[in-house]
Amino acid sequence: MKIIGEKINGTRKKVAEAxxxxxxxxxxxxxxxxxEAGSTWLDVNAGxxxxxxxxxxxxxxxxxxxxxxxxxxxxSANPEALRLAIQKVNKTPMINSISGEPDRLEKILPIVAExxxxxxxxxxxxxxxxxxxEKRVEIIEKVIKATRAAGVPDEKVYVDPLAMTVATSNQSxxxxxxxxxxxxxxxxxxxxxxxLSNISFGLPARKQINRTxxxxxxxxxxDCAILDPLDQDLQAAIxxxxxxxxxxxxxxxxxxxxxxxxxx
Amino acid sequence: MKIIGEKINGTRKKVAEAxxxxxxxxxxxxxxxxxEAGSTWLDVNAGxxxxxxxxxxxxxxxxxxxxxxxxxxxxSANPEALRLAIQKVNKTPMINSISGEPDRLEKILPIVAExxxxxxxxxxxxxxxxxxxEKRVEIIEKVIKATRAAGVPDEKVYVDPLAMTVATSNQSxxxxxxxxxxxxxxxxxxxxxxxLSNISFGLPARKQINRTxxxxxxxxxxDCAILDPLDQDLQAAIxxxxxxxxxxxxxxxxxxxxxxxxxx
Numbered sequence: 001m002k003i004i005g006e007k008i009n010g011t012r013k014k015v016a017e018a019x020x021x022x023x024x025x026x027x028x029x030x031x032x033x034x035x036e037a038g039s040t041w042l043d044v045n046a047g048x049x050x051x052x053x054x055x056x057x058x059x060x061x062x063x064x065x066x067x068x069x070x071x072x073x074x075x076s077a078n079p080e081a082l083r084l085a086i087q088k089v090n091k092t093p094m095i096n097s098i099s100g101e102p103d104r105l106e107k108i109l110p111i112v113a114e115x116x117x118x119x120x121x122x123x124x125x126x127x128x129x130x131x132x133x134e135k136r137v138e139i140i141e142k143v144i145k146a147t148r149a150a151g152v153p154d155e156k157v158y159v160d161p162l163a164m165t166v167a168t169s170n171q172s173x174x175x176x177x178x179x180x181x182x183x184x185x186x187x188x189x190x191x192x193x194x195x196l197s198n199i200s201f202g203l204p205a206r207k208q209i210n211r212t213x214x215x216x217x218x219x220x221x222x223d224c225a226i227l228d229p230l231d232q233d234l235q236a237a238i239x240x241x242x243x244x245x246x247x248x249x250x251x252x253x254x255x256x257x258x259x260x261x262x263x264x
Numbered sequence: 265m266k267i268i269g270e271k272i273n274g275t276r277k278k279v280a281e282a283x284x285x286x287x288x289x290x291x292x293x294x295x296x297x298x299x300e301a302g303s304t305w306l307d308v309n310a311g312x313x314x315x316x317x318x319x320x321x322x323x324x325x326x327x328x329x330x331x332x333x334x335x336x337x338x339x340s341a342n343p344e345a346l347r348l349a350i351q352k353v354n355k356t357p358m359i360n361s362i363s364g365e366p367d368r369l370e371k372i373l374p375i376v377a378e379x380x381x382x383x384x385x386x387x388x389x390x391x392x393x394x395x396x397x398e399k400r401v402e403i404i405e406k407v408i409k410a411t412r413a414a415g416v417p418d419e420k421v422y423v424d425p426l427a428m429t430v431a432t433s434n435q436s437x438x439x440x441x442x443x444x445x446x447x448x449x450x451x452x453x454x455x456x457x458x459x460l461s462n463i464s465f466g467l468p469a470r471k472q473i474n475r476t477x478x479x480x481x482x483x484x485x486x487d488c489a490i491l492d493p494l495d496q497d498l499q500a501a502i503x504x505x506x507x508x509x510x511x512x513x514x515x516x517x518x519x520x521x522x523x524x525x526x527x528x
Contacts (some may be wrong), residue, residue, distance in 0.1 A: 166507055167515060173508035177483070198509070203515065205527030212504040215479045219441070240476040243430055244437035244463070250433060250465065263469030 001238050002041075002224040003191070004094070008060065010047025019047060019056050024063050031064045038151040039228035041069070041094050045075035054081040055170055062086045072118075075228075079107035084187030086115055096226075097160065098147075100125030100139040106148050112149040120193055121186050122157045123149070123179055129162060131169070133178035136161060144190070158224055163194055163213065165201035171212055173199060177220035184221040192217075193224035207238035211237045218245060236262050265502050266305075266488040268337050268358070268457070269298030272324060274311025283311060283320050286488050295328045301493035305358050306332070306416050309339035309409070318345040325352045336492075337384075343371035350379055350441035358382040361424065361491075362411075364389030364403040367394050377414040378514035384422045384457055385480075388442055393426060395433070397442035400425060404447055408454070418453035422488055427458055427477065437463060437477055448485040457488035475501045482509060 007030045010016050018026040034042055042064060046056035053076065058151045061072060065088075073094040078080050082095065095112050098104045101120035112119045121143045124138035130136050141158055161179035166235050176199075178194045194217055200209035211234050214225060218241045227234060239262070243254040258264065271294045274280050282290040285333045298306055298428060310320035316338065325336060329352075334472050337358040346359065359376050363386035364369045376383045385407045387400035394400050404423055404448035411421055428436045440463075457483055464473035475485045475498050478489060483519060503526070507518040521527065 019463045117412070170510045170512060170515070171508070181303050203518070204522040208500060208527045209507065210480055213508050215476055216483050216505070216508055218478050218482055236472060237476060240472050243434070243478070244471065244477050244480055246434045246438045248434060250329065254467070258468040264471045 001218065001222075001240060002191075002193075003039050003238075004041045004043050004096075004224065004226040005037070005039035005229045006043050006197075006226045007034055007228060007230070008042060008064065008194075009045040009075070010056065011045060016047050017035075019060065022059065027060060028062050028067045028092055031068050031070075034229050035070045037235070039070060039229050040224075041071050041073040043073045043075050044224055045096075049056060050078060053078050053137045054084045057081050058088050059084045061071050061085055071197075077104065077108075079111065080110050082111050083160050086111060087186070088161060092118075093122065094158070096120045097122050098143065099123075099144050102126065105143070109150050109152070112147075112156075113152050116156075118156045118158060119147070119152065122160045123162050129164065131171070131175065132183060133161075133175045136175070136179045137186075138181045140179075141186075144187060154187050155191070158191040158193040158194050159183055159186075159187075160195065163196070163199040163217070165198060165203070165208070167200075167202040173216060177217055180220040182218065182220055186264060191221075191224050192222045193226065195223055196225050196227040207231065207233065210234065213239045214238065219241075232262060265482065265484075265506060266455075266457075267301075267303050267493050268305045268306050268307050268360075268488065268490040269301070269303035269493045270300055270459075270461075271492060272306060272328065272496070273339070274320065275309065278370070278493045279318050283324065284457055286323065291324060291327050291509045292331045294473070295332050295334075299332045299334045300495050301499070303334060303493050304338055304488075305337040306341050307337045307360060309360075310369075311405070314342060315502040318348045321349045323354050323487075325349055329354050341368065341372075343375065346372065346375050350375060350381075356380055357380075357382065358422070360384045361386050363387075363405065364407050366390065373410060373414050373416070376420075377412075377416050380420075382420045382422060383411070383416065386423050386424045387426050390465040393428065395435070395439065397425075397439045397446060400413050400439070400443045401446045401450075404494040408451060415469075418451050419455070421451075422457040423447055423451075424457050424459065427460070427463040427481070429462060431464075431466040435466050437480060441462070444481065444486060448491050455488050456484075456486045457490065458486055460489050460505075471495065473498065474498065478502065479505045496526060 021115045071091040075096040097120035161176040163176040200206035276307040335355040361384035425440040427440040464470035507513045
């Protein structure tokens with residue numbers, strides 16, 4: 001399971017403050033802790049101020065790279081911000097995200113292709129988010145047609161099936177898992193990633209829901225997630241799922257984590 | 265999700281002592297607590313002393329029935345003990361278990377059929393436990409041919425796919441889930457049950473493994489389990505899985521459990 005550390009996100013209040021105050025220590029601390037906790041990438045989202053986004057994103061990138069060489073996941077819907085930011089990264093980043101929206105495909109996919117990035121592909125287009133997995137599969141089929149045409153190999157595509165909150169539809173989790181299952185059998189080289197926390201929006205004990213959903217999605221074929229790597233119970237759920245899904249040879253990772261006290 | 269409370273089992277040391285000492289209070293306390301925690305059936309296993317089994321089983325049944333009218337799950341491989349015990353039950357019990365072993369089919373299935381019992385059907389025969397789900401499916405196909413021939417409707421059959429410990433084969437959990445998935449599509453009226461705790465035998469933090477496996481098996485189609493209903497984390501996992509699998513209309517059960525503090 002690959003982890004994209006979610007914490008450096010300018011839509012979170014404290015991170016927004018740290019960006020506004022140019023609080024280097026706060027950001028670098030989030031970066032180091034998430035790397036120590038096993039992140040494969042660090043998501044970097046500069047927040048929702050279009051005018052300031054390129055500058056803020058570059059400030060984040062430079063300060064994060066000063067303390068870690070873990071690659072970044074540039075999280076922006078703004079092609080201009082991405083074009084400027086990608087000049088500053090030390091390692092090829094992941095791009096978060098493209099989708100079936102023509103605008104994103106036209107403006108962000110070329111950046112992905114040019115720089116050889118991994119990319120998150122959301123199972124949505126310019127219309128309302130589809131309620132059935134069949135429709136989400138269709139959207140991703142179109143997106144992968146476009147990524148292939150642009151020269152992006154399937155193994156760099158991380159499909160996000162979209163997990164909306166179960167508070168408004170009790171089929172949300174099922175539809176996300178079915179989307180993964182259907183696409184995984186068709187695109188065997190592609191990866192599957194999810195922004196974990198949406199599934200529990202508006203409900204109590206959100207960590208309990210997120211953790212359980214991660215286990216279910218892993219069985220469906222999820223092999224990557226944007227999540228809080230500092231959540232010990234979530235890390236325990238990942239290792240235990242890998243054990244039970246036959247992905248942990250001789251239980252080595254599970255036993256190692258147990259000796260370190262992860263399950264206590 | 266239906267729960268078969270596992271605690272009144274004479275292979276557990278304290279229960280064996282309570283049976284030997286005719287400690288009514290200890291047994292009745294286990295019965296009441298498991299019923300309060302939501303058990304649909306109470307498993308009753310008198311232990312492994314063949315000579316004493318019928319007498320011990322009847323003693324357990326009579327004392328349990330004195331404090332609860334929850335139906336029992338008579339857990340014995342001894343047809344004679346089952347024939348005698350079934351005369352003493354107030355409600356039609358579940359029988360645990362038949363399997364593809366000719367001896368069990370010939371001697372226990374007629375008791376099930378005669379009394380209209382639910383029955384657990386283990387995916388094993390007289391040979392070594394099969395390592396592939398295809399072979400387990402074949403065994404259950406034979407068992408269900410026999411239950412149908414005996415007049416037992418599929419909806420009274422609770423298939424146990426067998427979950428051996430992942431400590432000796434990292435495919436154990438996968439094979440169990442695939443067995444459920446394959447059989448569920450073929451026998452849409454049958455149920456699927458599992459003895460939960462075997463999966464973690466020999467490993468540390470067993471509850472963590474059991475809980476995670478239950479979530480995975482529920483996604484595959486498990487709708488019943490023999491487990492410890494007093495384990496709050498396990499109950500939380502069941503409710504959260506039902507929420508995410510689309511089985512909890514308007515999140516009502518989840519929200520109710522949250523208000524009662526189950527997730528704290």
